[in-house]
Amino acid sequence: xxxxxxxxxxxxxxxxxxxxxxxxxxxxxxxxxxxxxxxxxxxxxxxxxxxxxxxxxxxxxxxxxxxxxxxxxxxxxxxxxxxxxxxxxxxxxxxxxxxxxxxxxxxxxxxxxxxxxxxxxxxxxxxxxxxxxxxxxxxxxxxxxxxxxxxxxxxxxxxxxxxxxxxxxxxxxxxxxxxxxxxxxxxxxxxxxxxxxxxxxxxxxxxxxxxxxxxxxxxxxxxxxxxxxxxxxxxxxxxxx
Numbered sequence: 001x002x003x004x005x006x007x008x009x010x011x012x013x014x015x016x017x018x019x020x021x022x023x024x025x026x027x028x029x030x031x032x033x034x035x036x037x038x039x040x041x042x043x044x045x046x047x048x049x050x051x052x053x054x055x056x057x058x059x060x061x062x063x064x065x066x067x068x069x070x071x072x073x074x075x076x077x078x079x080x081x082x083x084x085x086x087x088x089x090x091x092x093x094x095x096x097x098x099x100x101x102x103x104x105x106x107x108x109x110x111x112x113x114x115x116x117x118x119x120x121x122x123x124x125x126x127x128x129x130x131x132x133x134x135x136x137x138x139x140x141x142x143x144x145x146x147x148x149x150x151x152x153x154x155x156x157x158x159x160x161x162x163x164x165x166x167x168x169x170x171x172x173x174x175x176x177x178x179x180x181x182x183x184x185x186x187x188x189x190x191x192x193x194x195x196x197x198x199x200x201x202x203x204x205x206x207x208x209x210x211x212x213x214x215x216x217x218x219x220x221x222x223x224x225x226x227x228x229x230x231x232x233x234x235x236x237x238x239x240x241x
Contacts, residue, residue: 002151010043010095017197018033019035020032020033020034020073020076021034021063022194023218023227024216025145025214025216025229026212026214027148027231027233028147028149028233029145029147029148029229029231030081030146031143031144031145031146031156031216031227031229032073032077032079032143032144033141033142033143033144033158033218033220034069034070034071034072034073034141034142034226035069035140035141035220035221036038036062036065036066036121036123036139036140036141036142037139037140037147037163038066039229040178047138054155057239061234062123062140063161066121066140066142068146068216069142070119070121070142071077071088073142073144074088074103074119074146075088077146078105078115078117078146079196081100081115082105082108082112082113082114082115083085083109083112083145084110085108085109085112086105086106086107086108086114087105087106088103088104088105088117089103089104089105089106090102090103090104091104093193094199095127101156102118102190102193103117103118103119105117106119108128113149113150115146115147115148115149115151116146116147116151116152116153116154117144117145117146117147117154117207118144118145118147118154118156118187118190119139119142119143119145119156120139120142120143120144120156120157120158120186120227121140121142121143121158121162122140122141122143122157122158122159122165122220123139123140124139124140124162124165124221124223125160125162125164125165125167125168137162137225139221139222140160140161140204141158141220141221141225143156143225143227145158145229147231148231148233148234149234150233150234150235151231151232151234152232152233152234152235153191153192153211153230153231153232153235154190154191154229154230154231154232155187155188155189155190155191155229155230156187156190156197156227156228156230157183157184157186157187157190157194157227158180158225158226158227158228159179159182159183159225159226160220160221160224160225160226161217161223161224161225161226162223164182165179166178167207169181169182173185179226180226180228183215183226183227183228184213184215184228184230186211186228187213187229188211188229188230190209190230191211191230191231191232197218210233210235211230211231211232212230212231212232212233213228213229213230213231214228214231215227215228215229216229
């Protein structure tokens with residue numbers, strides 16, 4: 001069963017404690033998720049890995065809220081593994097902005113291996129005709145992942161499985177595919193450090209021989225969350241099994 005814990009978010013001079021849930025995962029991957037409060041409005045369509053997180057389809061409060069939740073969750077999990085002497089750094093490889101781009105862990109104590117991390121956000125996508133649990137439709141989730149030691153590539157992506165999300169996926173990919181195919185594409189693109197332009201439904205299969213992809217489903221808020229993880233683990237030394 002997933003473990004439940006509490007993360008601490010610093011807000012000005014006060015502190016807020018929010019629950020989070022750990023998710024069981026293979027290959028030494030650490031996964032957990034937490035709710036992003038309903039005051040963060042849902043996006044109109046799915047966001048791709050190629051679209052900068054700073055380009056918010058709202059007033060920016062959603063981006064600040066989900067960033068606060070994900071950072072607090074990542075810090076909680078990282079401190080368990082490498083201690084508190086680290087910082088989270090974000091930078092876009094294309095434009096150099098620190099407002100979006102992949103996250104990196106920096107500044108750990110010498111001799112402590114710094115793990116790869118990845119973050120994903122999911123909000124219910126409006127369907128136009130409602131969906132189960134519409135009263136909580138503006139709630140979202142933040143999912144964070146920490147790769148096992150020695151991993152060379154890592155990416156996670158999650159979506160809430162709603163009618164609106166399924167329609168948005170079909171429009172984005174141009175085929176009647178499922179949520180899992182979308183999250184796999186996103187996870188692989190994050191692990192590669194690339195975006196989705198030109199990617200087709202078969203791109204998730206175009207992985208290196210060492211890359212592993214696995215999926216999880218778990219109840220989150222009013223829907224089922226679909227989560228995909230792409231991982232290139234540490235290479236084993238010759239002769240080792």
